[in-house]
Amino acid sequence: MVDSIDTSKNVELTEDDLENKSKGQLIKLAGQLRDRRNDLNQMASERASSRDDLNAETREKVDEAQEHREKRDELNELVQEHKEKRNELNADANELFDKVERMKSDMDLDDGKDLEKLESEIEDLEFKQQTEVLSSEEEKELIEKIESKREEYAERQEKMGDNEDLDELVEEAEEVRSEASKHHQKVTELADKAQEHHNQMIEAYREADDIRDEADEMHEKFVQAQEAADRHHEDFVRVQKRLRELDKQEEEEEQAEREKKKEEVQEEAEEIYERFKDGETLDTEDLMKLQKAGRL
Numbered sequence: 011m012v013d014s015i016d017t018s019k020n021v022e023l024t025e026d027d028l029e030n031k032s033k034g035q036l037i038k039l040a041g042q043l044r045d046r047r048n049d050l051n052q053m054a055s056e057r058a059s060s061r062d063d064l065n066a067e068t069r070e071k072v073d074e075a076q077e078h079r080e081k082r083d084e085l086n087e088l089v090q091e092h093k094e095k096r097n098e099l100n101a102d103a104n105e106l107f108d109k110v111e112r113m114k115s116d117m118d119l120d121d122g123k124d125l126e127k128l129e130s131e132i133e134d135l136e137f138k139q140q141t142e143v144l145s146s147e148e149e150k151e152l153i154e155k156i157e158s159k160r161e162e163y164a165e166r167q168e169k170m171g172d173n174e175d176l177d178e179l180v181e182e183a184e185e186v187r188s189e190a191s192k193h194h195q196k197v198t199e200l201a202d203k204a205q206e207h208h209n210q211m212i213e214a215y216r217e218a219d220d221i222r223d224e225a226d227e228m229h230e231k232f233v234q235a236q237e238a239a240d241r242h243h244e245d246f247v248r249v250q251k252r253l254r255e256l257d258k259q260e261e262e263e264e265q266a267e268r269e270k271k272k273e274e275v276q277e278e279a280e281e282i283y284e285r286f287k288d289g290e291t292l293d294t295e296d297l298m299k300l301q302k303a304g305r306l
Contacts, residue, residue, distance in 0.1 A: 015053070015234055021046045023245040028252050036249050036256070043246040050239035057232035064225035068218050075214035078207045085204035092196045099190035106183035113176050128163045132156060279303030 021042045031039065135156045144152065282296045292300075 014231070015050075015238055019046065019049075020238065021242060021245070023248065028248065033253065033256050036253055040246055040249040040253065043242050043249060047239050047242035047246055050235050050242060054232055054235035054239055057228055057235055061225050061228040061232055064221055064228055068221045068225060071214050071218035071221060075211045075218060078211035078214060082204045082207035082211060085200050085207065089197055089200045089204060092193045092200065096190050096193035096197060099186050099193060103183050103187040103190055106179060106186060110176065110179050110183060113179065125163065125166055128159055128166065132159050132163065135159065275299070275303050 021039070023039065023043065027036075027039065135152060139149065139152050139156070279300050279302070282292065282300055286292055286296075286300075
């Protein structure tokens with residue numbers, strides 16, 4: 011908060027002061043007005059400088075916010091590009107995986123058990139055959155069951171082993187999905203960075219608003235000081251004008267006094283000269299008065 015002007019130090023001037031104060035009092039008052047005006051002008055200059063510094067700082071903060079805005083927008087454009095690429099790749103991967111499922115369906119690979127499970131079941135049955143005491147009928151049934159599962163295993167293994175296209179398609183689909191995941195990761199990373207710049211932009215604008223408020227307050231204080239300085243200057247000029255009027259008045263009075271004395275000298279010289287013409291003897295003082303009046 012900027013301190014207000016100490017009005018107790020201001021110098022007041024009234025019409026009564028101008029009309030009734032003596033020349034000496036007015037000279038003193040003019041000095042007071044001049045000194046207070048100078049102090050206020052200095053104060054106004056300092057406040058104007060502070061205001062300008064604050065305005066410059068505000069512009070710097072606005073520029074900083076604008077830089078963050080531009081960076082945020084650039085990152086958001088990249089986010090959009092990676093999103094579009096990710097969505098395209100995911101769509102391609104989905105098509106490839108759908109194609110894999112169709113190929114599996116055509117090969118009857120979706121029905122029945124997978125190879126690992128079949129292999130595990132065969133091993134369990136063989137272990138049972140080797141470790142348990144079975145009747146001839148039970149062992150026969152168990153052997154037939156083992157053979158049946160071996161045939162199923164061989165058939166499914168043959169189908170999987172003979173279809174290189176399916177493996178290549180699965181690999182391609184997984185690669186496309188992996189590439190889509192990379193773009194998704196970039197989306198996340200870039201979006202986070204864009205948000206950081208957005209937050210920094212908001213903070214810079216907030217700081218700019220706070221500094222601008224300080225600058226506006228400082229400008230108001232500058233105006234107060236400048237207006238007070240101007241008022242003191244105007245009053246100083248009025249006193250100076252009054253002093254010139256008094257000087258002129260004194261000169262006129264002195265000139266009138268000189269004219270009056272000159273007339274008195276001339277009148278007295280005229281009297282002396284008339285006396286001289288009448289034959290009266292003049293003393294030295296009378297002669298000097300005639301000489302002073304230019305009659306000799």
